[in-house]
Structures are given as C-alpha cells and as structure tokens.
Amino acid sequence: MNKHTISFATGIILLLIFASILFCFQVRQSEVAVVTTFGKYSRTISEPGLQYKMPWPIQKVYKFDNRLQNFERKFEQTTTGDAKPLIIEVYIGWKIIDPRIFLERFNGDIMKAEQNLESLVRDAKNSVIGQHPFSDLISPREEELKFDDIETEITAAIRAEAKDSYGIEVAFAGIKQLGLPQSNTQKVFERMREDRQRLVKRYQGEGERQSMEIRARADAESKRILNEARAEAIEIEGDAEAQANEYYKVFQQNPELAELLLGLEALEAATKEKTTIVADPSTPPFNLLREGASAMQGSGLSDN
Amino acid sequence: MERNTQKNGLVNMLGLLVACVVAAVIGKIANSATSAVGAVFLGTGFLVAAISYFQMRLENREHLEHLEFEEIAKDRNRSALFDESGDDTFLAKKAREQFERFFVPTFTTLLGIGQAVAAYYLWQWLPDAAEPDLTKAAIVMVTFSAFALVLFMLGKYSSGVARLDKLRLLRPGGAYLLLGSVICVVVVVSFAAGWFDFTRLDSHLARIMVVLLGLSTIETLVNLILELYRPRTGARAERALYESRLVGLLGQPTGLVSTAAQALDYQFGFKVSETWFYKFLEKALAWLILFQLGMLMLSTTFVIIDPNELGLLEHFGKPRSSGAVLEPGIHFKWPWPIDKVYRHPAKELLSFDVGYEVADKEGMGRTLLWTRTHYDTEINFLVASSEQAARSANSSEDQAVPVNLLTAAVPVQFVVKDFQAWYYNHTNPAELLKSIGHREVVRYLVNVDIIDIMSKGRLKAAAALKQNIQERSDKLGLGVEIVFVGLQDIHPPVGDKTTQVAGSFEEVIGAEQEMKAKILQAEGYEAGIVPTSRGEAAKIVSEAEGARFERTLTSEAKAKQFLDLVKAYQSAPDVFKQRKYFDVIANSLTNVRKYVIVPKEVNETFILNLEDKIAYDLLSARPEDR
Numbered sequence: 043m044n045k046h047t048i049s050f051a052t053g054i055i056l057l058l059i060f061a062s063i064l065f066c067f068q069v070r071q072s073e074v075a076v077v078t079t080f081g082k083y084s085r086t087i088s089e090p091g092l093q094y095k096m097p098w099p100i101q102k103v104y105k106f107d108n109r110l111q112n113f114e115r116k117f118e119q120t121t122t123g124d125a126k127p128l129i130i131e132v133y134i135g136w137k138i139i140d141p142r143i144f145l146e147r148f149n150g151d152i153m154k155a156e157q158n159l160e161s162l163v164r165d166a167k168n169s170v171i172g173q174h175p176f177s178d179l180i181s182p183r184e185e186e187l188k189f190d191d192i193e194t195e196i197t198a199a200i201r202a203e204a205k206d207s208y209g210i211e212v213a214f215a216g217i218k219q220l221g222l223p224q225s226n227t228q229k230v231f232e233r234m235r236e237d238r239q240r241l242v243k244r245y246q247g248e249g250e251r252q253s254m255e256i257r258a259r260a261d262a263e264s265k266r267i268l269n270e271a272r273a274e275a276i277e278i279e280g281d282a283e284a285q286a287n288e289y290y291k292v293f294q295q296n297p298e299l300a301e302l303l304l305g306l307e308a309l310e311a312a313t314k315e316k317t318t319i320v321a322d323p324s325t326p327p328f329n330l331l332r333e334g335a336s337a338m339q340g341s342g343l344s345d346n
Numbered sequence: 347m348e349r350n351t352q353k354n355g356l357v358n359m360l361g362l363l364v365a366c367v368v369a370a371v372i373g374k375i376a377n378s379a380t381s382a383v384g385a386v387f388l389g390t391g392f393l394v395a396a397i398s399y400f401q402m403r404l405e406n407r408e409h410l411e412h413l414e415f416e417e418i419a420k421d422r423n424r425s426a427l428f429d430e431s432g433d434d435t436f437l438a439k440k441a442r443e444q445f446e447r448f449f450v451p452t453f454t455t456l457l458g459i460g461q462a463v464a465a466y467y468l469w470q471w472l473p474d475a476a477e478p479d480l481t482k483a484a485i486v487m488v489t490f491s492a493f494a495l496v497l498f499m500l501g502k503y504s505s506g507v508a509r510l511d512k513l514r515l516l517r518p519g520g521a522y523l524l525l526g527s528v529i530c531v532v533v534v535v536s537f538a539a540g541w542f543d544f545t546r547l548d549s550h551l552a553r554i555m556v557v558l559l560g561l562s563t564i565e566t567l568v569n570l571i572l573e574l575y576r577p578r579t580g581a582r583a584e585r586a587l588y589e590s591r592l593v594g595l596l597g598q599p600t601g602l603v604s605t606a607a608q609a610l611d612y613q614f615g616f617k618v619s620e621t622w623f624y625k626f627l628e629k630a631l632a633w634l635i636l637f638q639l640g641m642l643m644l645s646t647t648f649v650i651i652d653p654n655e656l657g658l659l660e661h662f663g664k665p666r667s668s669g670a671v672l673e674p675g676i677h678f679k680w681p682w683p684i685d686k687v688y689r690h691p692a693k694e695l696l697s698f699d700v701g702y703e704v705a706d707k708e709g710m711g712r713t714l715l716w717t718r719t720h721y722d723t724e725i726n727f728l729v730a731s732s733e734q735a736a737r738s739a740n741s742s743e744d745q746a747v748p749v750n751l752l753t754a755a756v757p758v759q760f761v762v763k764d765f766q767a768w769y770y771n772h773t774n775p776a777e778l779l780k781s782i783g784h785r786e787v788v789r790y791l792v793n794v795d796i797i798d799i800m801s802k803g804r805l806k807a808a809a810a811l812k813q814n815i816q817e818r819s820d821k822l823g824l825g826v827e828i829v830f831v832g833l834q835d836i837h838p839p840v841g842d843k844t845t846q847v848a849g850s851f852e853e854v855i856g857a858e859q860e861m862k863a864k865i866l867q868a869e870g871y872e873a874g875i876v877p878t879s880r881g882e883a884a885k886i887v888s889e890a891e892g893a894r895f896e897r898t899l900t901s902e903a904k905a906k907q908f909l910d911l912v913k914a915y916q917s918a919p920d921v922f923k924q925r926k927y928f929d930v931i932a933n934s935l936t937n938v939r940k941y942v943i944v945p946k947e948v949n950e951t952f953i954l955n956l957e958d959k960i961a962y963d964l965l966s967a968r969p970e971d972r
Binding site for chain 1: 481484485487488491633636660662663664665683725726727728729730731732748749750751769770771772773774777778781782784785788789792793794795822838839847850851853854856857858860861862863864865867868869871872875876878879880882883884885886887889890891893894895897898900901902904905908909911912915916923926927928929930931933934935938939940941942943944945954956
C-alpha cells in the first residue's frame with residue numbers, strides 16, 4: 043500500500059466525518075429538536091435517535107432540553123386578602139411542549155423564556171395570595187389551612203397563558219419560603235419576647251404562691267403539734283398535782299407544822315437570788331447584834 | 347516573473363487579511379479563544395506580508411532601474427553618463443535603501459510593541475473567556491478546515507518559490523500563511539475536543555499561543571538590537587528584519603523534524619537519520635498516526651464505571667431498551683459518537699440542607715448556643731401562633747400577624763434509586779429536591795405550635811417531614827429515596843440586641859427553675875419545721891411527764907418526811923421551830939445583800955439606794971467586785 047493509498051484513505055475518512063457532521067445529528071432522550079429550512083419551520087423531532095438533515099445553511103437544527111426545568115427567582119413582598127404583609131418565594135417546574143412556539147417566541151433562549159415566565163409567576167402569585175386571608179397560609183388549625191390549594195391556584199393561573207403564548211407547560215408551583223418584612227419581623231420578635239416575659243412573671247408568681255402555701259401549711263402543722271403537746275403536758279401537770287395532793291393530805295395531821303415547813307420552804311425559795319434584806323435589829327437572829335452590843339456596853343468594852 | 351511575484355505577494359497579503367477577519371468574527375460569535383488569539387497572529391502576518399509586498403516592489407523597481415542603466419551603458423559604450431553616476435542617478439535604489447534604513451526598523455519596532463501589548467491583554471483576558479459555543483461547532487470546523495487548506499497551499503507555494511534569491515521576500519508572508527494553516531487546525535481540534543467534553547482545551551491551547559506570541563515579540567526585539575550591531579557591508583541582508591524564525595519554525599513543523607535529526611546526527615557522531623529505524627519511522631509515520639486514531643476510537647468502545655457511579659448508555663441519543671443503566675464495572679459499547687455514556691455519582695449518599703448555609707462545617711464552634719448564630723446564613727421560618735390567632739379572630743381590628751418565628755436547620759440525606767428518572771425527568775433534580783425540602787419544612791411549620799415542635803413534637807416532625815418529602819419527590823418522578831431527615835437545630839431566632847428572642851426563652855426556663863427552687867425551699871422548710879415541732883412536742887410532753895414524776899415522787903417523799911418531822915416537832919415544838927427557822931436563815935441569806943438598820947430615834951427615816959451599778963470603773967472591774 044503506497045503513500046497515495048494512505049492519503050486517499052485518510053481523505054475518505056475525513057470526508058465521511060465531515061459528511062456525517064453536515065448531514066446527521068442526534069436527538070437525545072432529554073431533547074426535542076426543531077429543523078428549519080432556510081429559516082422556515084420544517085419539522086419537530088420529539089423522539090430520540092439519529093436524524094438526517096440537509097447541510098448548513100440549507101437546514102438548521104435547534105435542540106432544546108425537554109426535561110422539567112426548575113425556576114425560582116424572587117423572594118417578593120405581597121399582601122394577603124386581610125391586608126397582612128408577607129414575603130413569599132415560589133418555585134415552578136416547567137417544560138417545553140411546543141418547541142416551534144418556543145423557538146419563535148424566544149429564539150430558543152431559556153434565559154429569555156424564564157425572564158418572561160417570571161412576570162407571569164409574579165402576577166399569578168400576587169393575585170392568588172391577595173385572594174386569601176393570612177390564616178389560609180399559616181394557621182394552627184389544619185382545617186383552616188389552604189396551603190396546597192393556593193399552590194394549585196398559582197399553577198392554574200400560569201398554565202394557560204404559558205402554554206398558548208410560550209409553548210411551555212407549567213407542571214407545578216410550590217411555595218418555597220415564607221417570611222415577613224423586616225419591620226414586622228422586629229415586631230414579632232418583640233411580641234415573642236414579651237410573651238416569654240409574661241411566662242417568666244407567671245412562673246415567678248406561681249413559685250411564690252406555692253412556696254407560701256407550703257410554709258403556711260408547715261407552720262400550722264407545727265403549731266398544732268406543739269399545742270397538742272402543751273395540752274397533754276397540762277393534763278399531765280394536773281394529773282401530777284392530783285397525785286401530789288393525795289400525798290399532801292398527810293399534812294392535815296399537823297397543820298401548824300405544815301404551815302411552818304411550807305413557810306420556811308417558801309422563804310428559802312424566795313430569797314435564793316438577788317434579794318436584799320432590810321432588817322431591823324429586833325429580827326432574829328439580827329437581834330443578837332443589839333443584845334451583843336448592849337452586853338459589850340455593860341462590860342465597859344465599848345468606846346462609847 | 348516580477349509581475350507574478352508581486353501578484354503572489356498581494357494574494358498572500360489579502361489571504362491573511364481575510365483569514366484574520368474571519369478568525370476574529372468567529373472568535374467573537376463562537377466564543378473561541380484559540381480563534382481570537384489566532385486572529386492576532388494572522389493580523390501580524392497581514393502587516394508583515396504588506397511590508398514585504400512594498401519592499402518587494404521597491405526591489406523590483408531597483409532591478410528594472412539597474413537593467414535600464416545597463417542597456418543605456420551598452421548603447422553609449424561607457425559614455426560620460428556612466429562616469430557621472432551618482433546618488434541622483436539610481437533613484438529606485440536610493441528609495442529602497444531609505445525604506446530599509448528608516449521605515450523597516452520603525453515598522454519592526456511598532457510591530458514588536460503591538461505584539462507585546464496584544465500578548466499582555468490576551469493573557470489578562472483568557473481567564474475570563476467563555477467556553478466555546480459547541481452549537482456552532484459544525485460551521486466553525488468546516489470554515490477553518492477550508493481556510494487551513496487554502497492557507498496551506500498559498501503558504502507552501504510562497505515558501506517554495508522564496509528559495510530563489512530574488513523572491514526571498516515572499517518567505518515572511520509564506521511563513522505566516524503556513525502558521526495560519528496550523529492555527530486553523532488548532533481551532534478545529536479545540537472544537538472537536540469540545541464534543542468529547544474537553545471544552546477547556548480551547549483555553550489551554552489559547553494560552554500556549556499567547557506564550558508563543560510573547561516569544562515572537564522577544565525575538566523581534568532581539569532582532570532589532572542585533573540589527574544595530576550588524577556590519578554595514580553594503581550587501582543585502584539575507585533575512586528581513588521583521589521576519590520571524592519562530593514563525594517559520596511553527597509554520598513548518600517538518601523543519602523541526604529535520605532540525606532534530608541533524609541535532610541527533612551531531613550528538614551521536616553518525617548519521618542517525620540514515621538508520622533503518624529512522625527511515626522506517628519516516629515511512630510509517632502516517633500509518634502510526636492512523637493507528638493512533640484507531641486506538642483512540644477503540645478506547646471509546648468500553649467504559650469503566652467507578653464504585654460510586656452509575657452510567658447511562660445512549661445509542662444515537664436513545665437509551666438502550668435494556669441495560670441502559672450501567673452498574674460499576676467494565677462495559678462494552680459501540681464507539682463514539684454512536685454510543686455515549688453519561689456517568690453520575692448516583693450511588694453516593696447525597697445531601698442538602700434546609701434552613702441554613704455554612705461554608706465550613708468543620709470550622710464551626712464546639713458549643714452551639716441559642717443566643718449565638720450557628721451558621722453563615724440562618725432562615726427564620728414562620729410558625730403558627732395559637733394564642734395570637736385566637737386574638738385576631740376575636741378582634742377584627744387586630745392587624746398583628748398571628749405568627750412566631752423559628753430557626754430550623756434540617757439536613758436531608760438521600761440516594762438515587764431510579765437513575766433514569768433522576769437523569770431524564772428534570773434538568774436539575776438536585777436543585778428541585780432542595781426546593782421540595784424547603785417547601786415541606788415551610789408547609790409543616792405553618793401548622794404547628796412553636797413550643798410543641800421544640801419539645802415533644804420534634805421526633806414526630808422529623809418522621810413526618812421525611813414522609814412528606816418522599817411522597818412529593820415520588821409524585822414529581824425524581825427517582826430518589828430519602829434516607830434521613832433530621833431537625834438538628836430548632837430553636838427561637840437569636841434576634842437582635844434589643845429583642846434577644848432566644849435569650850428570653852432561656853429566661854423562661856430560668857424562671858421555671860427559680861419557681862421550682864422556691865417550692866423546694868418551702869418544702870425543705872416544711873420538712874424541717876414539722877419534725878422539729880414534733881420533737882419539741884415530745885419534749886414538752888416528756889418534760890411534763892418528768893415534772894409529774896418529780897412532783898409525785900417529791901410529794902410522796904415530803905409526805906413521808908412530814909410524818910417523821912411531826913414526831914420531831916411534837917417532841918420539842920419550840921426548839922424544832924427555831925432550829926428550822928435559823929437553818930433556813932443561814933442557808934438562804936448567806937449570799938444575800940443584807941441591811942440591818944438600827945434606828946436611834948423612833949421617827950428616823952432611812953433612804954437606801956438599792957439600784958445596781960450599771961457601769962464599772964477600771965478599779966472596780968475585778969469580777970469579785972461585781
């Protein structure tokens with residue numbers, strides 16, 4: 043095989059490659075294609091596989107992704123039906139169902155399509171939210187909530203216009219995020235704090251109340267116990283007195299002596315501590331002081 | 347001959363100009379960096395071809411002038427005119443000399459500066475250059491292939507005829523034409539690589555071309571310096587000042603092979619280029635290249651899927667009816683572009699986060715508190731407020747929004763269970779799944795109480811969220827299995843310095859603890875006082891019992907003693923009385939202060955101060971004086 047054969051083979055291979063580039067194209071499972079002839083729409087290819095065309099510039103192929111596209115753009119403030127402010131972000135899933143219209147409207151530019159779709163979404167979102175009170179979106183009562191219905195309404199509001207004018211189908215719309223404007227957020231923060239402060243006060247008061255109740259109950263119990271004990275002690279004392287009196291009956295045998303002994307006992311007890319006795323010299327045994335002095339005078343031992 | 351040469355120079359010049367314009371336009375519309383840099387080379391080539399063309403015309407004029415002079419000289423047989431030859435006689439020669447002396451160095455200097463500026467700006471621009479637009483690949487490749495062929499033929503012809511001494515000025519333009527041909531092939535290769543998903547090759551090749559442009563600039567400047575020291579012998583320079591050896595080398599790669607062969611011959615001391623191996627290589631080079639291409643094509647007939655991946659096999663863009671999803675391992679297929687495989691790490695555990703964003707999870711602190719933000723971005727979710735909702739319902743004038751705010755961090759982990767659904771149903775399934783995750787968290791929280799979700803409702807919420815995300819993903823045909831949904835953080839928002847919402851929730855917990863502490867204190871008091879009272883009561887009763895014993899026993903003893911004393915008293919009543927009296931006086935009054943007053947007169951009055959001393963002076967400080 044000489045050099046010319048190799049060159050010829052190489053040339054044929056290159057020719058085949060260029061011919062396949064010019065005359066063939068593939069449409070993938072995830073794609074849909076539009077073929078134009080001298081700029082005029084010829085056909086739409088929705089099935090994947092190898093396809094044929096006339097070379098450029100006679101025919102031109104436009105391929106689009108026919109899978110569901112996820113679109114989300116703005117976290118936007120709006121107002122509910124009962125005039126409550128709300129910030130809402132919506133995501134939608136859309137796909138090209140009419141590639142011809144899509145090509146004509148947007149020249150096949152996805153970004154351009156999404157910019158136009160954004161206007162539709164914003165309009166539908168604000169219209170639907172404006173029809174519902176705040177409690178349809180956020181409520182502790184399940185039966186009051188219409189979260190899913192609102193999403194369905196937004197989808198329906200976009201769907202018809204998008205299909206007819208843009209050649210796309212809006213498969214679903216979902217609420218991705220809900221929020222409040224900054225000023226309202228601040229107010230909610232303040233209310234949440236005040237709500238917590240109310241609980242703080244309640245706990246403090248409840249603690250005080252229960253503490254006082256327990257203490258009062260304890261004091262009452264203590265007094266009851268002590269008073270019962272004192273009463274019992276008095277009874278015991280009375281009993282003791284009664285028993286003592288039984289013994290003291292013997293004092294009746296000699297009342298005079300009994301009086302003497304009891305009197306002396308009382309005297310002894312009375313003068314036990316911090317007592318000052320002022321006595322005159324006639325009081326025995328201090329009378330001995332005078333008698334002693336007189337005796338001293340009589341014997342001449344006194345100075346006087 | 348001269349006329350043809352001039353035409354050839356003009357064609358070279360126009361060919362390079364057209365190629366430059368086409369390369370610039372295609373570089374712009376097809377985002378081709380190689381094409382854009384190539385346009386600079388081709389533009390330089392156009393300028394060089396243009397000056398060569400003018401210089402060539404001057405040389406032709408000089409040659410004609412010289413021929414004319416010789417004819418005249420023959421006719422007059424060395425007439426006086428010949429003798430009178432001077433500067434004014436050879437105008438064309440003078441013009442050519444002036445052109446070479448002044449215009450060529452000036453042009454070369456400006457060319458070098460222009461190349462340097464272009465190289466600098468292209469180097470700055472390349473990192474920002476977009477990837478090539480592969481939708482225009484067919485047009486670009488066809489156009490540049492055609493240009494490669496035309497430029498190659500023109501360049502080859504010019505380089506061939508330039509070996510003649512009189513036509514040497516065709517060589518600079520010819521070199522640029524051949525280089526232009528190589529550049530066109532480079533652009534075609536960069537777009538072909540784009541089809542194989544090597545879109546960055548365009549940028550890499552463009553960088554190499556900019557480096558070569560820089561080297562060409564340096565060469566031009568070195569040539570200028572060397573020109574200053576070149577001896578002026580009057581002989582014509584073999585190479586034009588603006589002619590680049592580098593461009594000649596790049597435009598004729600075969601020159602490189604022969605240069606390398608010569609270098610090998612010199613190095614080994616014998617003719618390597620004449621050995622059978624070298625000759626075999628030279629003969630079989632085309633075959634070897636074809637063999638390489640064949641191997642390259644053969645390498646596209648199998649694919650190895652890694653353990654964490656799945657592959658999707660498409661035959662002319664259509665997934666195989668059976669075995670479209672390729673499991674890890676080796677798989678055979680038709681060569682590219684008949685069969686194509688798209689790989690994805692679909693066996694990996696994938697995850698996304700709802701409610702927070704953090705750039706560096708490892709860099710987060712070890713202690714996470716409610717009162718400090720945990721992540722780079724935290725979202726405040728709206729949560730229903732039962733109390734506020736009831737208040738709003740009762741009062742039509744209450745415009746306050748009946749919500750609370752809650753910070754939640756919800757990591758979601760998932761695996762792809764149906765790769766075809768994951769790949770074919772959505773352009774960006776991961777992003778959609780994240781939106782679904784967000785939606786389900788928002789949907790769940792708008793219907794729960796803040797305290798409930800933060801406490802006992804937490805586990806229930808995680809299970810419900812997992813189920814809801816799974817159901818919605820299935821409904822939209824995402825082909826995923828949700829493995830885990832966790833409420834790793836769910837707490838009141840941090841708030842600002844004024845509100846400190848999370849702090850106020852902690853205060854409630856503090857107040858609750860304080861309440862419990864107070865109750866426990868009271869219970870402690872109760873636990874203390876009641877047994878104490880019981881003890882005290884027992885003491886009172888016991889003391890009473892003791893007193894009773896004392897009283898009864900004392901009474902009994904005294905009664906017995908009394909009976910004995912009666913006997914003593916009856917035996918000597920007076921003595922008994924006095925003895926007892928004085929015993930008592932002696933015992934009782936021993937430690938008692940006593941005053942015995944002896945009045946001298948009957949009506950005498952005594953005043954006694956019986957007050958105790960309150961203060962003691964130092965002298966009376968002894969204990970015994972008190």
